[in-house]
Amino acid sequence: MHRWTPLLAIGCLDPSSLVPATVVDDPTLPSADIVVNGVSRKIHLREFGDPDAPTLLVMPGAACDVVPYLVLSELSDAWHVVLWDPRGNGLSERVPAEELAWVDVPLEIEAVRQLVAGDRPVVVVGHSWSAAMLVTWLARFREHAAGLVLIEPPALRQEDQEAYAIPVGVLSDPYLDLTWSNWSVGPVDHDWMDFKMTGILQPGVPTFHCDPDDPPFWPIARPGALASLVWEDTVFAGGRFDYPFDEGLGETDVPVLLLGSGCSVIGADFQEEVNLSLFARGEVGRIDGVGHRMMVERPDAFVDTVRAWLERAVP
Amino acid sequence: MMALVGAALASPVSSGIGAPATVFGGAVTTEAVGTIELRGWRTSERVAVGGGLDLPVTLWVVTGVPDTLRGAGSAEVLLFEQGPWRLTGGGSTRLGVQHDGLGTLLSWDLAPGVFGGLRGTRGHVGLAARWEQPLASVIWFSEDVRRAFEGSSTPPPRDGVVPLGTGRLAVGVDGRLAITPRVGLVAVAEVLVTPDRVALAWDEELVMGVWPGRLSVGVVVGPVRARRTAR
Numbered sequence: 236m237h238r239w240t241p242l243l244a245i246g247c248l249d250p251s252s253l254v255p256a257t258v259v260d261d262p263t264l265p266s267a268d269i270v271v272n273g274v275s276r277k278i279h280l281r282e283f284g285d286p287d288a289p290t291l292l293v294m295p296g297a298a299c300d301v302v303p304y305l306v307l308s309e310l311s312d313a314w315h316v317v318l319w320d321p322r323g324n325g326l327s328e329r330v331p332a333e334e335l336a337w338v339d340v341p342l343e344i345e346a347v348r349q350l351v352a353g354d355r356p357v358v359v360v361g362h363s364w365s366a367a368m369l370v371t372w373l374a375r376f377r378e379h380a381a382g383l384v385l386i387e388p389p390a391l392r393q394e395d396q397e398a399y400a401i402p403v404g405v406l407s408d409p410y411l412d413l414t415w416s417n418w419s420v421g422p423v424d425h426d427w428m429d430f431k432m433t434g435i436l437q438p439g440v441p442t443f444h445c446d447p448d449d450p451p452f453w454p455i456a457r458p459g460a461l462a463s464l465v466w467e468d469t470v471f472a473g474g475r476f477d478y479p480f481d482e483g484l485g486e487t488d489v490p491v492l493l494l495g496s497g498c499s500v501i502g503a504d505f506q507e508e509v510n511l512s513l514f515a516r517g518e519v520g521r522i523d524g525v526g527h528r529m530m531v532e533r534p535d536a537f538v539d540t541v542r543a544w545l546e547r548a549v550p
Numbered sequence: 551m552m553a554l555v556g557a558a559l560a561s562p563v564s565s566g567i568g569a570p571a572t573v574f575g576g577a578v579t580t581e582a583v584g585t586i587e588l589r590g591w592r593t594s595e596r597v598a599v600g601g602g603l604d605l606p607v608t609l610w611v612v613t614g615v616p617d618t619l620r621g622a623g624s625a626e627v628l629l630f631e632q633g634p635w636r637l638t639g640g641g642s643t644r645l646g647v648q649h650d651g652l653g654t655l656l657s658w659d660l661a662p663g664v665f666g667g668l669r670g671t672r673g674h675v676g677l678a679a680r681w682e683q684p685l686a687s688v689i690w691f692s693e694d695v696r697r698a699f700e701g702s703s704t705p706p707p708r709d710g711v712v713p714l715g716t717g718r719l720a721v722g723v724d725g726r727l728a729i730t731p732r733v734g735l736v737a738v739a740e741v742l743v744t745p746d747r748v749a750l751a752w753d754e755e756l757v758m759g760v761w762p763g764r765l766s767v768g769v770v771v772g773p774v775r776a777r778r779t780a781r
Contacts, residue, residue, distance in 0.1 A: 246709030248689060255702040263703050302701070412650035415606050415618060419657030419687045421716035430695075434651035437694055456698050526767065 253430035254457045257326045264326055269346040271322070271339060279326035280319045282351070284311030289381070290357040291545075292348060293318040297364035297466055298432060298458040300325025306534040307360065310542055314358075317351045321365075321410045329425045335462050336467040337478075341372040348379055356381040358422030358549055360541070363387055363527065364466065367480040370513075374483035382490045384541055387443075387501045387527055390509050393479040399509055400475035401440060401500065409435040428460035443527035445498035481513055490516045490548040494540060497523035510544045520544060583607060585736060585768025587622075598626040600772065604644065620646030626665075636674070636728060637666045651694055657687040660716075665724055678724040680740075684715030719743045722763065726770060738766040 251260075258266035258277045267280045281301055293304050301314040301318040302325075308316050320327040321343055334493050348357050356379050361369040366388035373380050390399045413434055422428040436455055441447035470478035491514040495503030503521035511517050520540050525532040553691030589600035604620040626640035641662035648655045660683050667676010690709045699706040729735060741763045 245688065245708070248707065248712050250712070252705070252707040255699055261703055332636040392630050394651060409651050411606075412618070412648065416648055416650065416652075416655060416657075418620075418644075418682065418718070419648075419655060419684045419715055420689070420712055421684075421718075423716050431652070431700060433695060437651060452697075454697070454700070456702055 239274070243439040250424070253426050254433070255326060257328055257457075258365075259328050261326075266327075267319075267350055269322075269343065269350055271334070271343050271346055273332060274330075276322045276330055276334070277328045278319050278322060278347070280317065280347075280351075281305070281308075283316040284314055286315050288313065288315040289549075290315045290317060290348075290352040290355065291360060292344075292351065292357045294344065294362075294365040294369065295320065295325065296362040296366075297324075298436065298455075298463045300366075300456050300458070302454045302456050303528070304360070304362070306530055306538055307541065309538050310545070314545070315351070317347075319347055319461070321462065322464035323539050325457055328457075329459075329461070332461060332465050335465040337466050339465075340368045341375045344369065344372040345376050345379065348376075358382040358384065358545065360384040361386065362386070362530075363389070367391060367470075370480050370484065371482070372490060373487065374481070374485075377487060377489060380489045382492070382545070383457070384492045384494060384544070385506075385510075386494045386529070387496065387499055387506070388480075388493070388510060389476050389501060391480040391513055392509075393477065393481075395509050396476040396478075399491050399501075399505070401442070409438050423461070425461060429457050432458045432463070434459040435453040439527070443498075445524070445526045448528070451532050453528055454531065461498040484513065486515060488515050491518075492541070492544045492548065493517055494519050494520040494522070495528075496525045496527060496529050497521065498526040501527070516548070517549070518544070571658070583764060583766040583768075585766055587624075587736065587768060587770045588772055596628040598624075598627075598640075598773070599618075600624045602768075604646070604766075608612050617649040620644050630668075631665060634668050634670065635666075636669045636676075637664065639664050641680075651692060652689070653692040654690045655687050657684060657715075659684045661720075663720075667724070673725065673727040675723070675725040678720075678722060678738070678740070681717055681722045682720060683717040686714070687712045687715060703781075720764065732772060734770040736766070736768045738764070740764045740766075 248430070258264045258279050265280055265282070266277050268275050268277055271444065279301070291307065291310060293301070293307055293316065295301055295304060295318070296319070300320050304318055307318070307529065310316055321340070322328060323330045344359070358381050359369050359372070361367075363386065366385035369383055369385065370388070370391055373383060390396045413431055420427070422431050433455070436453055436458060437450065439450055439453065444450040470476055493506040493510055495501070495506040503519050507519045511519055522529050522533060522536050522540055525536070530537045584605040584607045585602055586605070587600055601621070601623045604622055606618050606620070622642050622644045624640060624642035626638050627641050628636065630637040641660065643658070643660050646657050648657070661680050663678060663680030665676055665678045667674055688709070688711050691707055696706040720740040720742055722738060724738045726734055726736045
């Protein structure tokens with residue numbers, strides 16, 4: 236139900252109030268400092284469980300933050316569960332575009348891994364874009380990988396990406412609304428950019444949902460608009476992915492769970508057909524009755540599936 | 551989340567962010583607007599006033615949801631006329647409402663500009679330049695925006711007024727053709743430029759930045775062309 240404030244009762248809006256504060260402006264948020272390419276930045280970091288337990292490191296997808304994945308904290312009875320918002324995303328510090336280069340993403344993942352696990356290998360969890368990012372990290376830092384949970388990544392091989400292009404509703408109501416509103420409120424800084432991106436989060440990609448017209452609510456506190464744009468500029472061309480996420484991967488015996496839904500176009504069937512053959516110790520997990528947002532649609536089934544695989548595949 | 555993926559169409563003005571180097575050097579956006587305009591001339595025959603509606607065709611045709619509307623009032627003064635050539639100055643002010651996932655926006659702007667071109671017996675065609683300056687927007691936030699603050703120590707935003715948004719320069723071709731003495735067609739093709747570089751990245755990469763401009767077509771009811779100035 237929309238709540239109207241009478242026109243005469245409203246005052247000037249503080250742009251910094253459009254989105255939740257980052258760790259830079261809210262010292263009560265849990266945070267840590269990481270160094271990437273010699274630059275120290277403050278990240279939003281959430282930790283659960285015994286720090287001496289094996290680490291499960293969770294990286295949110297693009298235009299996203301840790302909130303939908305907090306359900307994985309249920310695994311903290313056996314795991315040291317760590318979730319973080321990458322630089323420029325969620326509640327982490329906003330950084331200039333030159334610090335958001337796609338090729339540096341593996342360096343950030345590795346910096347966080349070192350921070351929370353030292354020399355120990357970790358199991359990493361990524362969703363959608365971040366699942367692809369974790370594959371690029373695996374290619375460079377495989378000695379630090381104990382396992383990967385890749386939740387509905389896009390086609391990882393460049394040669395598959397044209398055949399499996401994902402139709403996106405750029406002519407959908409939210410995108411057009413966003414464009415149209417620029418005549419009056421343009422995205423002039425990070426606060427405005429992130430705020431305006433909030434307006435397109437809920438519909439998402441229609442073909443990722445069981446009911447394209449009624450997607451599940453996606454609980455994001457704050458997307459990272461500039462980061463998403465920079466990444467998109469690198470890995471996207473012609474309206475689809477065009478990037479070799481598997482470059483340098485070679486043959487790997489790291490256990491990998493490709494977790495897919497029953498509804499999404501990049502769900503379990505897609506993962507089996509397109510991505511599974513990349514991993515010698517890969518297997519596909521399937522959760523039916525859900526789409527790309529499985530962790531909020533059936534959180535219990537999601538956690539149980541990940542837990543079962545961890546117990547079975549990761550020593 | 552992959553929600554934003556793919557919004558980058560194959561853009562001929564694609565550029566990196568942080569070092570924007572677009573063809574036009576400013577923010578880009580794409581709008582298709584239908585217009586209905588009512589005009590009249592004052593007795594001096596040097597001043598035209600009008601009002602009308604801007605209909606966001608891209609939104610209305612594609613979504614079929616007319617929850618966005620913009621009204622405009624305009625005034626135009628004939629500054630110079632020599633033979634078929636004429637130069638006018640003027641401006642418009644627009645008031646628009648938009649309801650979307652972020653909430654409801656009520657916005658107001660002011661757009662001074664100039665037009666120079668050829669006047670014919672059935673209309674005119676020429677170049678137009680206009681600075682579109684948002685003066686204020688009132689935002690009533692949606693429930694989705696408020697829900698983003700659940701679990702945060704930051705309170706959700708309060709409905710409020712945003713003064714002075716980012717301005718845009720619109721430069722393009724403006725043509726009008728009289729069908730009858732008091733009914734005509736108007737077509738305007740413009741390039742939109744704004745000095746704000748963040749807006750550039752946003753518009754160009756995320757949304758509909760394939761063409762950095764706006765195409766407006768519409769109907770004019772009232773004097774379509776200026777009468778000859780009394781001498």
